[in-house]
Amino acid sequence: MGKYLSDKKAKELICEIGRRVFDRGLVAANDGNITLRVGEREVWATPTGVSKGYMTPEMLVKMDFDGNVLEGTWTPSSEVKMHLRVYNENKAVGGTVHAHPPTATAYAITGEWIDQPVFAEAIVMLGVVPVASYATPGTQAVPDSVAPYCKDYNCCLLAAHGALTWGADLMQAYYRMEALEHFAKIHMAAVGLQKPAQMLTESQVDELLAIRERVNNGSKAGQIPSNREV
Ligand SMILES: [Zn+2]
Numbered sequence: 001m002g003k004y005l006s007d008k009k010a011k012e013l014i015c016e017i018g019r020r021v022f023d024r025g026l027v028a029a030n031d032g033n034i035t036l037r038v039g040e041r042e043v044w045a046t047p048t049g050v051s052k053g054y055m056t057p058e059m060l061v062k063m064d065f066d067g068n069v070l071e072g073t074w075t076p077s078s079e080v081k082m083h084l085r086v087y088n089e090n091k092a093v094g095g096t097v098h099a100h101p102p103t104a105t106a107y108a109i110t111g112e113w114i115d116q117p118v119f120a121e122a123i124v125m126l127g128v129v130p131v132a133s134y135a136t137p138g139t140q141a142v143p144d145s146v147a148p149y150c151k152d153y154n155c156c157l158l159a160a161h162g163a164l165t166w167g168a169d170l171m172q173a174y175y176r177m178e179a180l181e182h183f184a185k186i187h188m189a190a191v192g193l194q195k196p197a198q199m200l201t202e203s204q205v206d207e208l209l210a211i212r213e214r215v216n217n218g219s220k221a222g223q224i225p226s227n228r229e230v
Contacts, residue, residue: 004038007071011044011057017097017174018046022053026099026181031162035083036170037094041065043087047074078138085143086166089150092219095170100162101181103188107131108157114187117200117225122183123208124215126154126176127222129183134159154222155180168217200225 005013014034021027021034032052035043044060046052061072065084069076083096107114107129114122114129130149135141135158146164149156155165155176163180167173190197200208205225213220 005036007038007044007062008057010036010038011060013170014044014046014060015055015057017170018052018055020174021097021099021177022051024178024181026101026177027052028100032097032099033077033079033083034098034170035080035087035096037087038062041087042070043083045076045080045083047072048077049075079142081140082142082146082164085147086150086164089147090166092168093150093166093173094168095173096164096166097170097173097177098162098164099177101177101184104129104157104163104181104184105161106188107184108159108161108163111159114184115223115225116187116197117205118190118197119183119186120200120204120208122179122186123200123205123222123225124212125179126183127212128153128225129155129157129180131157131159132164134161137161152221152223 014036017034021032030049030051033046035045037043041064043063045063047059047061050059059074061074061076062070064070065087067084079098086096087093108131111131113131130153132145135145146156157163165173165176167176212222
């Protein structure tokens with residue numbers, strides 16, 4: 001890990017990302033949560049019951065990786081447990097975003113993984129998009145459901161719920177959420193054409209995986225899209 005942002009900068013960035021997530025329609029009403037790591041075992045997190053589009057820095061809560069509140073007077077979201085699990089499973093993570101992006105969440109509802117090698121940029125930005133098994137929001141079952149994906153993938157869909165992305169920093173986690181919804185829209189449009197998708201070849205995918213590894217400082221996270229029929 002590089003240097004962490006100051007508390008002030010971290011809180012400002014979370015509010016900025018909250019506005020972007022809200023403005024792009026990746027959440028509605030008070031949906032979604034965001035965390036940003038600022039120490040070996042500390043994050044700033046978004047509170048419960050507030051629109052992500054209208055947050056101010058004093059609403060945010062500092063927590064340790066065990067879920068204890070260290071600073072702040074607002075109540076953290078119960079979904080923060082899922083974010084903390086990502087940090088506990090993958091020490092390279094510096095930021096996480098949870099949202100309910102409409103098209104990607106449609107895949108979460110059908111339980112269909114987005115795992116075909118059909119879109120070059122998505123292989124570099126995300127890789128395979130798995131679907132974590134359903135868990136009742138707010139319960140311990142939610143962090144348990146995402147745990148298997150935290151190390152080897154860059155995101156996951158939450159069955160019948162939404163999406164979770166993570167990255168080396170919060171900007172990367174946010175861009176992955178943007179890219180996930182964009183990719184899901186394109187994938188759904190392609191499926192709607194009712195013609196077979198043109199799969200990239202294994203060697204074309206290998207070239208993209210090499211690029212992905214390079215832009216992610218050697219990380220192989222994201223897995224390899226498979227060449228199955230649509
Ligand atoms: Zn949610």
